[in-house]
Amino acid sequence: MNDQKNYSRGLLLCLLATVSWGAMFPLMDVTLKHIDPFTFTCMRYAIAGAMFLVFLKLREGAAGFKLKGERIGLAWLFGTAGFAGFQFLVFFGQDLIGARGALNASIMMATMPMMGFLVNWVLRKVVPPKGALAFIGMSFVGVILVVSDGSLSSLLAHPSDFGPDALLLFAALCWVIYTSGATFFPTWSPIKYTAITTVLGLASATVITAVILASGGVPVPSGHDVTAILPELAYMSIIAGFVGVLGWNFGNKYLGPLNGVLFMDVVPITAFIISALTGVIPAGMQIVGASLTALALVFNNLYLRRVAQRTAAAQAAAKPVTTAPNAGEEKPAPVTAGR
Numbered sequence: 001m002n003d004q005k006n007y008s009r010g011l012l013l014c015l016l017a018t019v020s021w022g023a024m025f026p027l028m029d030v031t032l033k034h035i036d037p038f039t040f041t042c043m044r045y046a047i048a049g050a051m052f053l054v055f056l057k058l059r060e061g062a063a064g065f066k067l068k069g070e071r072i073g074l075a076w077l078f079g080t081a082g083f084a085g086f087q088f089l090v091f092f093g094q095d096l097i098g099a100r101g102a103l104n105a106s107i108m109m110a111t112m113p114m115m116g117f118l119v120n121w122v123l124r125k126v127v128p129p130k131g132a133l134a135f136i137g138m139s140f141v142g143v144i145l146v147v148s149d150g151s152l153s154s155l156l157a158h159p160s161d162f163g164p165d166a167l168l169l170f171a172a173l174c175w176v177i178y179t180s181g182a183t184f185f186p187t188w189s190p191i192k193y194t195a196i197t198t199v200l201g202l203a204s205a206t207v208i209t210a211v212i213l214a215s216g217g218v219p220v221p222s223g224h225d226v227t228a229i230l231p232e233l234a235y236m237s238i239i240a241g242f243v244g245v246l247g248w249n250f251g252n253k254y255l256g257p258l259n260g261v262l263f264m265d266v267v268p269i270t271a272f273i274i275s276a277l278t279g280v281i282p283a284g285m286q287i288v289g290a291s292l293t294a295l296a297l298v299f300n301n302l303y304l305r306r307v308a309q310r311t312a313a314a315q316a317a318a319k320p321v322t323t324a325p326n327a328g329e330e331k332p333a334p335v336t337a338g339r
Helices: 001-033 036-063 072-097 101-109 112-124 130-146 152-157 159-184 192-212 224-228 230-255 257-277 284-318
Strands: none
Touching: 001 072, 001 101, 001 159, 001 230, 001 257, 036 192, 036 230, 072 101, 072 192, 101 152, 101 257, 101 284, 112 152, 112 159, 112 257, 112 284, 130 284, 152 192, 152 284, 159 192, 192 230, 224 230, 230 257, 257 284
C-alpha cells in the first residue's frame, strides 16, 4: 500500500516538474522581448539559489554547508556548466531562432537521456548497449525533422540556422554533464548538490553577464524592462526553478531514474501545446520529429529493462547452489588464513 502511494506521488511530482519546464520555453518568448537571457538567468537563479540554500538549511542544518575537504573546484565546474552553460545557451539560442525557438528548445530537452549515454561513454568509459546506440540515432533523426521542418534540403540551404540549433544542442549537453556530475559527490544529498552548484554556477554567470553588459554586447535592462517581466521571473525562478527541480529530485527518488526519465517527453508536448494556443502552430513534420524522439526514449527505456532482466537472470544462474549438510553428516572445517 505504501509502495503504491509512493509510486503515485512520484508520478505526480515528475509530471509537475516536466510540465513546469515545458511551459517555460513559450514564456521565454515573451521575456526575451524585454530582457537579455544573460541578465535574466542571473536574476532567476539569485532567487532560486536563495530558496535552495534555505531549504538545505531546513533539511540538513549547518552540516549541509560544510565543504571542508570537498572538491569545490569540480562542483564549480559542474555548476557553471548547468547554470551558466545550459541557461545562457538554451535561451540565447531560442532568442536567435525567433518564433519557433520554443519548439526547437523543448525538443532538445528530450534528447538529454540519450546524451547521458554518450557522456557516460566519454567520462566513465561505459559503452552503451548496441540497441541504445540505435535509439540515440533515432532520437537525433527526430531532432533534425523538428529543426528543418522536415526539409533537409532547406536546412542545408540555410547554414546560418546551424548556429542557433547547435547552441540548443550544446546547452542540452551542458545540463547532462551537470546532472552526471552528481555522481562525483556520492556523500551529498540531491538537495545539497543542487544548492551548492547553483550558488557556484551563479557566481560564474554573474561574472560573464557583467563582462557582456560592460562590453556593450547586450543593452543594460531598464527598470521598465525588469518590471515588465516580473510575472515570468516569478514563474521561472519559483515554479520551474525551485518547485520543478525539487519535484524532479523527489519524483525520481520514488519512481527510480528509469521510470522518471520517461517524463522528459512531457517537456516538448507541453511546449507544443502552449505554443499552439499562443498562435505558433507546429508544422506537421515537427510533430512527427517530436514523436520520433519521444518514441526513441520510450523504446530505449523498454530495451534497457529487458537488458537488466537478462543480466539479473544470468547472474542468478551463475551463482553456485548451496545445500545444507544432511543430518549426522560432518560439516567441513572452515578455511582459515595460513592453513
